[in-house]
Amino acid sequence: MLLQALKDSQIMDNEIKKLMIPHEKVAHVxxxxxxxxxLLVLIKSGxxxxxxxxxxxxxxxQISKAQILDSILGIERIEMxxxxxxxxxxxxxxKVPRMNQNETFGKALMLSINHPFVCIEDDEQSFIGIMTRRSILALIHRHLGK
Known part of the structure; x- marks a missing residue:
């Protein structure tokens, strides 16, 4: 029922380029x-x-706080x-989910199930932005809330 509602709203065919956060605004290392x-970038960005x-x-x-902390975890303490x-x-x-800027929202939705964000690349595989799971869910909520 939910999937049919999404298909009926035509949301699955939207190009992700219009929905992504541009690279200038994305925290990265x-x-x-x-x-x-x-770790500083991760903490400052939240x-x-x-x-x-x-x-x-x-x-x-991709790098996460958990990966960093795991790498400095000693036997008795965190070795900062x-x-x-x-x-x-x-x-x-x-392993980082990535897709081309011209692909559809449906693929971004599927990739976001197991990842907090999806990297968006141009035709030369250069990083141009991300789609966060939060932005994906917000778009779905807007479409279903009508």
């Missing part, structure tokens, strides 16, 4: 940044995970002094 920098990019703005993966010993690319996950 580079793969060669130290973990202390990544996000639990952010994209990891290379110097050419290509998506390399080790944060600067690691680079983001040593801890990040390479």
């Amino acid at each position: 580079q793969s060669n940044n130290p973990l202390d920098h990544a 996000y639990t995970a952010i994209p990891v990019l290379d110097t050419d703005y290509k998506v390399q993966g 002094e080790r944060l600067h010993d690691y680079k983001v690319d040593e801890v990040m996950s390479n």
Whole structure:
């Protein structure tokens, strides 16, 4: 019933480019940044995970607070002094949902089930923004609330 309501509203065919948060407004880190920098960006942004990019703005993966804390977890305490010993690319996950800017909302919805955000790329695979699970759910709510 819900799926049929979404299909009837034509929301599934919307292009995601119109719905994404542009890269200028997205917190991210580079793969060669130290973990202390990544943790600072995550804390300041309030996000639990952010994209990891290379110097050419290509998506390399994602990094989360949990991954960072797990990497410095000692036997008896969290070893904060080790944060600067690691680079983001040593801890990040390479599995990050991504899609082309011209693909439809239906794909973004499916990818967001298991991820807090979906990276959006242009035709040259350069990072141009994200769609968050929150923005996806807000759009669905607006369409179903009519």
